[in-house]
Amino acid sequence: MNITSFDDLIQAARAQPEPQRLLFVFVGAELPADASAEQRREFEAGEGGELVPLMCVDKPADELANFEAFAAEAAQAGPPWAIVFSAALPGRGGVAPTSVDAEAPLRRMVDAIKAGRLDGLLPFDRRGDPVRFG
Numbered sequence: 001m002n003i004t005s006f007d008d009l010i011q012a013a014r015a016q017p018e019p020q021r022l023l024f025v026f027v028g029a030e031l032p033a034d035a036s037a038e039q040r041r042e043f044e045a046g047e048g049g050e051l052v053p054l055m056c057v058d059k060p061a062d063e064l065a066n067f068e069a070f071a072a073e074a075a076q077a078g079p080p081w082a083i084v085f086s087a088a089l090p091g092r093g094g095v096a097p098t099s100v101d102a103e104a105p106l107r108r109m110v111d112a113i114k115a116g117r118l119d120g121l122l123p124f125d126r127r128g129d130p131v132r133f134g
Helices: 006-014 037-044 067-077 099-115
Strands: 020-030 050-060 083-090 122-124
Touching: 006 020, 006 067, 006 083, 006 122, 020 099, 050 067, 050 099, 083 099
Parallel strands: none
Antiparallel strands: 020 050, 020 083, 083 122
16 A cells, blocks of 8 residues: 555554554654754755654554544644654554553664664654655
8 A cells, every 4th residue: 555644554554464553753853053054044944954753652553543633632742743753563463562562663763763764664744744855
């Protein structure tokens, strides 16, 4: 399935043969302290900056209704964010992973984002549209 929206992600996760727990890392953008004048102009124009993880959450795929509900819940739970990175954690033998199972993969996601290693993560903007980097 081609993921063209956050809601596609939910549908794809629900369609898997094993139950899925979806992992999310919400990030903001900050200007590095040593930014050049050009980087500052780009940042003020809404581009560039460093990705800064703000909060993490994991949810069973069947508990997610749609992006609108997800974004509303995120707005109540934490600070304003720019992008949410997602990944899936599959269950085994028909048993869904738990939040405890998701802790280490979420930590790895945060570390990867801090290091700029975004392969394997699906980023979405505040409208639920996929984000393309580079």
